[in-house]
Amino acid sequence: MSVDESNNVKTRLQVHNCVVQPLLTDLYQITMAYAYWKSEKTSDTAVFDLFFRQNPFQGEFTIFGGLEECLRFLENFSYSDSDIEYLKTALPPTIEQSFFGYLKELTAKDVKLYAIDEGSVVFPRVPLIRVEGPLIVVQLLETTLLTLVNFSSLMATNAARYRMAAGDNVSLLEFGLRRAQGPDGGLSASKYAYIGGFDGTSNLLAGKMFNIPVKGTHAHAYITSFSNPSELKTKTLINLNNGKEQDLIDLTLSWRTTLSNLLHISESQASDGELAALVSFAIAFPEGFVALIDTYDVNKSGILNFCAVALALNDLGYKAIGVRIDSGDLAYLSNKSRETFIKVANEYNIPWFANLTIIASNDINEETIWSLNDQKHSIDCFGIGTHLVTCQRQPALGCVYKLVEVNGTPRIKLSQDGSKITMPGKKDAFRLYGADGINIQDSIFL
Amino acid sequence: MSVDESNNVKTRLQVHNCVVQPLLTDLYQITMAYAYWKSEKTSDTAVFDLFFRQNPFQGEFTIFGGLEECLRFLENFSYSDSDIEYLKTALPPTIEQSFFGYLKELTAKDVKLYAIDEGSVVFPRVPLIRVEGPLIVVQLLETTLLTLVNFSSLMATNAARYRMAAGDNVSLLEFGLRRAQGPDGGLSASKYAYIGGFDGTSNLLAGKMFNIPVKGTHAHAYITSFSNPSELKTKTLINLNNGKEQDLIDLTLSWRTTLSNLLHISESQASDGELAALVSFAIAFPEGFVALIDTYDVNKSGILNFCAVALALNDLGYKAIGVRIDSGDLAYLSNKSRETFIKVANEYNIPWFANLTIIASNDINEETIWSLNDQKHSIDCFGIGTHLVTCQRQPALGCVYKLVEVNGTPRIKLSQDGSKITMPGKKDAFRLYGADGINIQDSIFL
Numbered sequence: 001m002s003v004d005e006s007n008n009v010k011t012r013l014q015v016h017n018c019v020v021q022p023l024l025t026d027l028y029q030i031t032m033a034y035a036y037w038k039s040e041k042t043s044d045t046a047v048f049d050l051f052f053r054q055n056p057f058q059g060e061f062t063i064f065g066g067l068e069e070c071l072r073f074l075e076n077f078s079y080s081d082s083d084i085e086y087l088k089t090a091l092p093p094t095i096e097q098s099f100f101g102y103l104k105e106l107t108a109k110d111v112k113l114y115a116i117d118e119g120s121v122v123f124p125r126v127p128l129i130r131v132e133g134p135l136i137v138v139q140l141l142e143t144t145l146l147t148l149v150n151f152s153s154l155m156a157t158n159a160a161r162y163r164m165a166a167g168d169n170v171s172l173l174e175f176g177l178r179r180a181q182g183p184d185g186g187l188s189a190s191k192y193a194y195i196g197g198f199d200g201t202s203n204l205l206a207g208k209m210f211n212i213p214v215k216g217t218h219a220h221a222y223i224t225s226f227s228n229p230s231e232l233k234t235k236t237l238i239n240l241n242n243g244k245e246q247d248l249i250d251l252t253l254s255w256r257t258t259l260s261n262l263l264h265i266s267e268s269q270a271s272d273g274e275l276a277a278l279v280s281f282a283i284a285f286p287e288g289f290v291a292l293i294d295t296y297d298v299n300k301s302g303i304l305n306f307c308a309v310a311l312a313l314n315d316l317g318y319k320a321i322g323v324r325i326d327s328g329d330l331a332y333l334s335n336k337s338r339e340t341f342i343k344v345a346n347e348y349n350i351p352w353f354a355n356l357t358i359i360a361s362n363d364i365n366e367e368t369i370w371s372l373n374d375q376k377h378s379i380d381c382f383g384i385g386t387h388l389v390t391c392q393r394q395p396a397l398g399c400v401y402k403l404v405e406v407n408g409t410p411r412i413k414l415s416q417d418g419s420k421i422t423m424p425g426k427k428d429a430f431r432l433y434g435a436d437g438i439n440i441q442d443s444i445f446l
Numbered sequence: 447m448s449v450d451e452s453n454n455v456k457t458r459l460q461v462h463n464c465v466v467q468p469l470l471t472d473l474y475q476i477t478m479a480y481a482y483w484k485s486e487k488t489s490d491t492a493v494f495d496l497f498f499r500q501n502p503f504q505g506e507f508t509i510f511g512g513l514e515e516c517l518r519f520l521e522n523f524s525y526s527d528s529d530i531e532y533l534k535t536a537l538p539p540t541i542e543q544s545f546f547g548y549l550k551e552l553t554a555k556d557v558k559l560y561a562i563d564e565g566s567v568v569f570p571r572v573p574l575i576r577v578e579g580p581l582i583v584v585q586l587l588e589t590t591l592l593t594l595v596n597f598s599s600l601m602a603t604n605a606a607r608y609r610m611a612a613g614d615n616v617s618l619l620e621f622g623l624r625r626a627q628g629p630d631g632g633l634s635a636s637k638y639a640y641i642g643g644f645d646g647t648s649n650l651l652a653g654k655m656f657n658i659p660v661k662g663t664h665a666h667a668y669i670t671s672f673s674n675p676s677e678l679k680t681k682t683l684i685n686l687n688n689g690k691e692q693d694l695i696d697l698t699l700s701w702r703t704t705l706s707n708l709l710h711i712s713e714s715q716a717s718d719g720e721l722a723a724l725v726s727f728a729i730a731f732p733e734g735f736v737a738l739i740d741t742y743d744v745n746k747s748g749i750l751n752f753c754a755v756a757l758a759l760n761d762l763g764y765k766a767i768g769v770r771i772d773s774g775d776l777a778y779l780s781n782k783s784r785e786t787f788i789k790v791a792n793e794y795n796i797p798w799f800a801n802l803t804i805i806a807s808n809d810i811n812e813e814t815i816w817s818l819n820d821q822k823h824s825i826d827c828f829g830i831g832t833h834l835v836t837c838q839r840q841p842a843l844g845c846v847y848k849l850v851e852v853n854g855t856p857r858i859k860l861s862q863d864g865s866k867i868t869m870p871g872k873k874d875a876f877r878l879y880g881a882d883g884i885n886i887q888d889s890i891f892l
Contacts, residue, residue: 019629027648029665083654086650144629147626150626182597185634187628189628215473224857280481283484284481392841420773
């Protein structure tokens, strides 16, 4: 269903993504269902454990994500008529036709799902989800549950690692939609980055669907689309101090000349197209002015043009928010920008100018943040894309879904690879806490 | 829209995935649109190039994917009422309300899109897509077009590399849904792996939506859910030679004893649960019997049980298809299996038995295939999951969308990083072919 339609659906748990449906699975789940059905195993019951064997990113923890989507999936589990028609073509013609009638009636109403809370820190081999119910149905759920948990948990874990690297005083924004693994890869990334500790996303649909704060400024294309202040058709802004319209271009140009001397930056090297773009953006967003300052040269153009616009806005009663730097040596450029802001703040006695927000983007990964920390930087906010949303260091989590009991009897999968041998039997997992409220260990009991 | 609903939609190009919609974009596209609108740039025109700077996987080529989805997106580009309502909350309250009326009317009808054919081999810096039209609209398309092209092209390229490694005589199946980056990551992977040269997928929804051949057998859980042949309620199969029902268990057990001597495999070490599972699966799929043979031990159990069932099926007039091996030393186990098949074929004069299909899976990547080639193997088909669908070696392609012209005037983005400087101006790309029909080079002309 579309996002619009889903708002009107009356079921308690709604499916966010139209492709999350019973056919989002491997064919072999259906062939197994048929073989079980043919073997008259429709009343057999089974227990499956969903768990992973190793923390991702060579790390020491994982954040469990995807549970809500699993519950939505179970709540809505039912094959549509067109699913059944398709399955008739996908399976061999020797299949008994009454099997399709059986499939059509299947729901997950007899399935019990036990799970750790979504967003919890979890560890290898402890079942994140235990699924009990009719053997055929719980087997049919396997692939979709794994799809929903694997990337969600990986993403939340990755985000949490970025948060640990950045510390609590830096804002983290997810900017990765364009590099994500497909449209929904991007949406999932936005959602689970937020669960993992990010502050917002650039992804509007994620904002609409999941109520995540959405942030953004402008692209280099916006800056390069302007050539000169003379081309601006809208030049004025209301002065909040007196309610009168005032020419923001003149004011900005005047400030640029003044600042050029203070900051020892040649006005002739600063881009007039960039100035025009920033003025036009300030007229559009006078209350929330954030400027991309690296289109031409941060030190020779961007910082001068930004400060000129910000001071002009200040004259009219508006506080600029800050700058974004999307290339170059981010430690150096952020420190240089901070120095400039402090200098301007002191020179004109505008204390808040010293604390303007500095946002850094450009292919940032966990190591970049640790390295910037070592170098000392003045960045208040990271916009993080590719490495975050594709989990570049390890793009898949290996959750598995293993049969541990059939009709009350434990089951095991042996393997020549010892790590792949399953723990048979229905288990409960407990987390033990010390008197100080800190958890000591997870224990599994049969 | 849902898959079902999309079948009923009358538009020529339909959106496959409900999340591909104008809000699947970065907020800054909308803030830029407002700033352009506020600057009275609604009649400005622009040209953007969509291209990448480097082939993925340290390779020498890229396969272009995603064009069809881009066209669908353009065809359907329109903000819904609820999109507009959401945008009113996502943008600052100072936004002039008439901007939302302007947005509501926007379509991509004045946009021209030039592109290289989908599925083509493409190279760095040559525009894959050139988009011309109203500045505001073509800017608004950026993120979604990049999202649709980046992963599609990466995936098709990755698949093509697996095809080159495997050669033309080996079948390649995509098995990665459960490890993909979200539900749609899995769907995109199935689709673009097929475009890149795979033969099929395990993903049923991909089969239904894109008409891709779907393949699959059963999981280890199917095997471990059986304990003993005595538990089988359905034991018989029709003998195609005489039309009579015959007990497949008895026949299989008898063959197992016979084969045990021929193959020097102790019957007592072979799993009876595995035998029961394989017999039940053969009864369900007598015409398409493929068996997973590594649940317990390929050499001590799986191969013996499989051959016993396959020979029993043969007695009743059915030809088994083959085996899947999902763990262990795939070169050794496949060669050992092939030797066994040849031995059985010769012993009982069943020539086709020597050519039974051997499918290998288990965390296979491009290097595994090259290494198996070096070791010599007997694998006919690879089932490939995680590494293929998440493009583990490089999980993102870096396509960019750069402004190259505004109102007929070329535009450039400078950068301290020389590789990031754009080529200004509207360009045409030509591929030059030699007399032998082989392409010599791509050329770009202004």
